[in-house]
Amino acid sequence: MKRSQYSALLTDLYELTMLAGYFDEGMHQKPAVFDLFFRTNPFTGSYAVFAGLEPALHYLEGLRFTEDDLDYLKSLEIFKPAFLHFLRDFRFTGRVTAPPEGTVVFANEPLLTVEGTLAEAQFVETALLNIINFQTLAATKAARIRLSAGDGEVLEFGLRRAQGPDGGLSVARAAFIGGVRSTSNVWAGERFGIPVKGTHAHSWIMAFADELSAFRAYADSFPDACILLVDTYDTLKSGLPNALTVARELRERGHELFGIRLDSGDLAYLSKEARRLFDEAGFPGVKIVASNELDEYVIHSIRDEGGRIDIYGVGTRLATCDGEGGGALGGVYKLVRFDGRPKLKVTSDIAKATLPDCKRVLRGIKRDGSFLMDILCLKEENIASGARVYDPTNPLRNTTVPEGVTLEEIRQTVMEGGEITVESPPLQEMADRSLAELQRLPEGSLRLFNPHRYKVAMSQGLHDLRSRLMEEIRRND
Amino acid sequence: MKRSQYSALLTDLYELTMLAGYFDEGMHQKPAVFDLFFRTNPFTGSYAVFAGLEPALHYLEGLRFTEDDLDYLKSLEIFKPAFLHFLRDFRFTGRVTAPPEGTVVFANEPLLTVEGTLAEAQFVETALLNIINFQTLAATKAARIRLSAGDGEVLEFGLRRAQGPDGGLSVARAAFIGGVRSTSNVWAGERFGIPVKGTHAHSWIMAFADELSAFRAYADSFPDACILLVDTYDTLKSGLPNALTVARELRERGHELFGIRLDSGDLAYLSKEARRLFDEAGFPGVKIVASNELDEYVIHSIRDEGGRIDIYGVGTRLATCDGEGGGALGGVYKLVRFDGRPKLKVTSDIAKATLPDCKRVLRGIKRDGSFLMDILCLKEENIASGARVYDPTNPLRNTTVPEGVTLEEIRQTVMEGGEITVESPPLQEMADRSLAELQRLPEGSLRLFNPHRYKVAMSQGLHDLRSRLMEEIRRND
DSSP: OOOOSSOTTOSBHHHHHHHHHHHHHTOTTSEEEEEEEOSSOGGGOSOEEOOOHHHHHHHHHHOOOOHHHHHHHHHTTOSOHHHHHHHHTOOOOOEEEEOOTTOEEOTTSOSEEEEEEHHHHHHTHHHHHHHHHHHHHHHHHHHHHHHHTTTSEEEEOOGGGSSHHHHHHHHHHHHHHTTOOEESBHHHHHHHOOOBOOOOOHHHHHTSSSHHHHHHHHHHHOTTSOEEEOOSSOIIIIIHHHHHHHHHHHHHTTOOOOEEEEOSSOHHHHHHHHHHHHHHTTOTTOEEEEESSOOHHHHHHHHHTTOOOSEEEEOHHHHTTOSTTTTOOOOEEEEEEETTEEOOOOOSSGGGOOOOSOEEEEEEEOTTSOEEEEEEEETTOOOOTTOEEEOTTOTTSEEEOOTTOEEEEOOEEEEETTEEOSOOOOHHHHHHHHHHHHHTSOTTTTOSSSOOOOEEEEEHHHHHHHHHHHHHHHHHO | OOOOSSOTTOSBHHHHHHHHHHHHHTOTTSEEEEEEEOSSOGGGOSOEEOOOHHHHHHHHHHOOOOHHHHHHHHHTTOSOHHHHHHHHTOOOOOEEEEOOTTOEEOTTSOSEEEEEEHHHHHHTHHHHHHHHHHHHHHHHHHHHHHHHTTTSEEEEOOGGGSSHHHHHHHHHHHHHHTTOOEESBHHHHHHHOOOBOOOOOHHHHHTSSSHHHHHHHHHHHOTTSOEEEOOSSOIIIIIHHHHHHHHHHHHHTTOOOOEEEEOSSOHHHHHHHHHHHHHHTTOTTOEEEEOSSOOHHHHHHHHHTTOOOSEEEEOHHHHTTOSTTTTOOOOEEEEEEETTEEOOOOOSSGGGOOOOSOEEEEEEEOTTSOEEEEEEEETTOOOOTTOEEEOTTOTTSEEEOOTTOEEEEOOEEEEETTEEOSOOOOHHHHHHHHHHHHHTSOTTTTOSSSOOOOEEEEEHHHHHHHHHHHHHHHHHO
């Protein structure tokens, strides 16, 4: 059995106080079902790329309190001895349903569904949100950047701006699932098998008497993987001419300069100038790498102006998931069934009412293979063409499932009895999946500005159940 | 010797390629000095709170490549055997100068200065930036939030939105240094001794037949630490009246309700209503806790409208360091001295030129104890009242150090020969320091909008050295 790297104390205190309360009430062993979902697609986009499942499952499988953990909890003087004794043998023994990592997912549909005793299913909330929220957000950001780069390659190098060492690891993993091809983070390379890339910093240039000597020395050490940073002094007057000199010298010795890196200034303009210079000198193969506060919008605008960049190095804005929504996916974890009864959280805003009970997530696929809509239905419900489906945020908007649309369940059981039941595929497979699925979204879904909104509908059965539960709550008021 | 929790592979690949290059050139043992600093105060504010030193020093002290690390690097097929052999005994053996954590610091002044061989001082760049950037950013965000809360207490509960488990730990630690009094993160409580707080979620309410039963059950389990979440159904019609009922029942049994929590709606209005209700019913001691996308601006506006909140629960926007600047401190790490010579990185923008050579950071303190300005000077330089000092971003702006101002060095040697020389104080001491220093800033510095800009000046000696080096580079052009 694989032990998790995470402490059982990786939780908000309220999970433990609730657990203690349920224990006192004798409710802790009753069956419960929770859905993990988010309410708004991140970055004002139309989709998210699901990521973080594998570490989340390892967390669940390895969950247990050590003696040190229990000593600490005892020291807080808020928990009774019987409860601490109960925690000693506490394990996650439930079932988890989820899509494979790299699946394109949407607001309001359950990502993870966690079934177990109330104790175990509630307790894991914080850790699951911590892991899934951030990795899904980062994979989504990466997909947006990768799509904006077109045929260009994207390199992630956000480690120095990430939230600590582990934040950097998570970013690298999630970004690869979202379509980024390599990372500067060596630890992530070793841990996850992601290709690592890198060249040198300005300090390399400054450690030598002049730029040309610095370039030559670097080319000597890495004749076949040499990328020269050309903006330390002056990109056009000094950096590019010196890089060209080195390219010629390398060729004389049977090597080819791999590329140059632009790290400041007008990247669209400078990349065109660099391309022209190297092309005219007979070096069409020299790659142009660019970096400096890049994100999907900046890359889009550089390409719009005819920039000639081959590899985009993206750091801060990927590592921090900068953009609309403030660096966080608003994933939540809600009780949908308890002790044999479907549960609903109502609010004054119907759009925020949860969707009760155990659900399936069906993806409606057209004959040409493109995705039409997702449908959330009850577990036992059968949906086919002609079925009426409803907008969960406004049930007055409803439609029928068209002819010729096939419905595929996007989730599967990934953990049963607390044990992982599905082997996690290689990261590359997750990355392939995300790219392939993104290409199958309806036209306009990938647009950066005002994208087409993918439809997520609820079935007749789910609609009726929710209406009935709402009515019951209203009557009790 | 304390081993670091961090792998030596916690680095950008380019640190290793540069190291390999320096090794090839025989330059790797030459002495070098790097400064770690940032160029802009975060969040459009006037200051930052320095944090992250203790973990950074542990990283440096424990730095070594394991056999697994070396095997991985070998597998990349870009490093020569002699270099990999060199890495086997690679250690950080240098000197580090830094302020204590919790010190208020400013743009353009060196936080860490790292002296050692070129190899070791360059190699640690990425890890130091990763650790210091984020913790300093989070401590600063926490200080801003804490100051906006006035007499109110701030509780950090951002774990579910942090960048992975370790991101959550870093946030909790840094936030405490910045003045946040407690965390929901139990792991952080155990690791760092930070007080942990928490209550229950909406799911607690939903697991019971009705809200009042849920409140009663929670109060039964935690009669002396009971905070009731009152917005599951309707705050005014249901949540607050039910909480009041429980407050009365608790008092009959000799306990007092600790508080209620508002998590949605108009927090200013609802907190005033809640305060009135409990005061009129004879429960002036019941605390009002509020949460829901809080940050320094929202808290400021709630207090501005007379909101009556005692404890602010701050999650997402603290954990992600949301705000102007996009969740990242732009800390950089620049070569300032190499092989016995001061070094300078020039750019077309004088404001971005680095400050060369080993420096001291002096804080000018007025007779009343308030801070007037910081002065960066050369190591051997003596500065006193009457000395002329210059704005590094625009040397035409200059002034003299007034009479009666004492100059205190804010940094000290914290590592010598690769070993930590100063015991890290308790986190509480760091938190006390940050609060005390913030109170000593010039009037208007703590304002949220358009704050007074604290002056960071350079000495005559530093000014002259920089001018001379710039002139030399210009002549070589």
